[in-house]
Amino acid sequence: MKYMATYDLMESIRNTNEWMGATARAMASYPAFSMTMNPMLQVMAAWGEVTERSFSRMVVKPDWGIRSIPGPEAQDHLVDVVPVVERAFGNLIQFKVRRRAPMARKVLLVAPMSGHYATLLRSTVASLLPDADVFITDWHNARDIPVSEGKFDIEDYTLYLVDFMRALGPDTHVIAVCQPAPLTLAATAYLAGEDPDAQPRSLTLIGGPIDPDAAATDVTDFGRRITMGQLEQIAIQRVGFKYKGVGRLVYPGLLQLQSFMSMNAERHSKAFSDQIMRVAQGEASDHDAHNRFYDEYLAVMDMTSEFYLSTVERIFKNREIAKNEFVVAGKKVDIGAITKVAVMTVEGENDDISAPGQCVAALGMLTGLPDSKKAEHLEPGAGHYGIFAGKSWRLNIRPLVLSFIDANSGAAKVAKLASVKAGA
Structure with missing residues (x-):
């Protein structure tokens, strides 16, 4: 169906990035590599950890967490x-x-x-x-x-x-x-x-x-610059076969997230590079300020x-x-x-x-x-x-x-x- 391939392509890219992050984290954390004393392995593992977490959060609805x-x-x-x-x-x-x-x-x-x-x-x-x-x-x-x-x-x-x-x-x-x-x-x-x-x-x-x-x-x-026809062409896609809403026309959350990130691209880029260095130096934690914010910010819905x-x-x-x-x-x-x-x-x-x-x-x-x-x-x-x-x-x-x-x-x-x- 029209646009369905594009929807599935975006999900494939997200899934691939999550897999690459998990692979980099696992490979760079292999015990035998610790004897090389190469600091880039720590950075690579940190990059993988941050990347895997970021891309996995995009398709998961966060919990309210108010116990x-x-x-x-x-x-x-x-x-x-x-x-x-x-x-x-x-x-x-x-x-x-x-x-x-x-x-x-x-x-x-x-x-x-x-x-x-x-x-x-x-x-x-x-x-x-x-x-x-x-x-x-x-x-x-x-x-x-x-x-x-x-x-x-x-x-x-x-x-x-x-x-x-x-x-x-x-x-x-x-x-x-x-x-x-x-x-x-x-x-x-x-x-x-x-x-x-x-x-x-x-x-x-x-x-x-x-x-x-x-x-x-x-x-x-x-909103003033774009026509409704243009907007429909560039923003609307059909949900892929992976989800219950297959065939439904939607404005994908992943596309909206791209818009969110581009509005403050420099700030987001610095936030992630700083987090990678904190992870590499052992200064990050599961619920630190970066993860608390981006676990929510990256979780998007159609x-x-x-x-x-x-x-x-x-x-x-x-x-x-x-x-x-x-x-x-x-x-x-x-x-x-x-x-x-x-x-x-x-x-x-x-x-x-x-x-x-x-x-x-x-x-x-x-x-x-x-x-x-x-x-x-x-x-x-x-x-x-x-x-x-x-x-x-x-x-x-x-x-x-x-x-x-x-x-x-x-x-x-x-x-x-x-x-x-x-x-x-």
């Missing part, structure tokens, strides 16, 4: 990952803390579907768990979804979010990170028009392209072709959300219909993916929402990753988001939160 959290009574509480709503293209899951009563704060994290798994938000989840009941959208790898399950585009994505919000109820506080910010805003507006009682209490949009034209980046420039192409065309090129012209299932979604949900935007000053101005544009679109329910924050010196998982999130943004949630909880919730804080 337990400390409780106020000086005891650890085990954490279970429990599905709440299960669907073909993604589940709603909860991080259920054993032996803990329901928390006053209920948070829904909307994870990006932009090439990485939802586990990219692992540190975000871990930081919120002590203070809230946390749920997250766990999107599935398109290569593992049979063609018989049908299509999945941005309208389907939006309706998934609508169903997830309904399942959690109106006391939910939603946090959307990066790519899903405009669609989460649209899902909230859809509920405002179709099912007002199911709207969440608050909505926090972090580094998302609500209006891509508000500030130019390499991402928006690429997106359905219709989701990827409709995102580029309708969000970036046509700016349907920014122009308030988005249509879901034949119904016009009016952002101005949001009148009760408090909305906060968070941007990073040095964000080179969703530049300052793109996300805060949402506040101007909320014509039916009073200013008292709007908030914005620009984090000085922060890049894209830092505003939801890095130092800026831990030290500054997380406290702001929790305070925003508390300020926009119901009266009963506020009283409960006050009593919890007093008891602490």
Whole structure:
């Protein structure tokens, strides 16, 4: 089939590099070679170890790795990952803390579907768990979804979010990170028009392209330069016979990873060369900073072709959300219909993916929402990753988001939160 050979070729190249790394590591570590005292053998073994690990991680979904959290009574509480709503293209899951009563704060994290798994938000989840009941959208790898399950585009994505919000109820506080910010805003507006009682209490949009034209980046420039026909020709392939989704048209995760790496090629190259030398000198470890970051960063997933192409065309090129012209299932979604949900935007000053101005544009679109329910924050010196998982999130943004949630909880919730804080 057309494009299937290309998909299998990319997997063959990945597999070959993994094999070459394993071979180099095994050969250079052979005991007899240790008598030669040649330092290049150590470097070769180190190169093989880093290469094998890097290429093997590209096709494996990372584990959440959140085993337990400390409780106020000086005891650890085990954490279970429990599905709440299960669907073909993604589940709603909860991080259920054993032996803990329901928390006053209920948070829904909307994870990006932009090439990485939802586990990219692992540190975000871990930081919120002590203070809230946390749920997250766990999107599935398109290569593992049979063609018989049908299509999945941005309208389907939006309706998934609508169903997830309904399942959690109106006391939910939603946090959307990066790519899903405009669609989460649209899902909230859809509920405002179709099912007002199911709207969440608050909505926090972090580094998302609500209006891509508000500030130019390499991402928006690429979207303007390329035509949809060109994009389909160079980016879309069919899943090979190795996976359950054989024949499904997808935007491959390996292709997206290539784009990610090329954006900061010099920095990534230095990171890997430094790691090889650390391994050769015996200074690296299984869970050091390099491996913790790249085990997650290199793990990529395929997106359905219709989701990827409709995102580029309708969000970036046509700016349907920014122009308030988005249509879901034949119904016009009016952002101005949001009148009760408090909305906060968070941007990073040095964000080179969703530049300052793109996300805060949402506040101007909320014509039916009073200013008292709007908030914005620009984090000085922060890049894209830092505003939801890095130092800026831990030290500054997380406290702001929790305070925003508390300020926009119901009266009963506020009283409960006050009593919890007093008891602490």
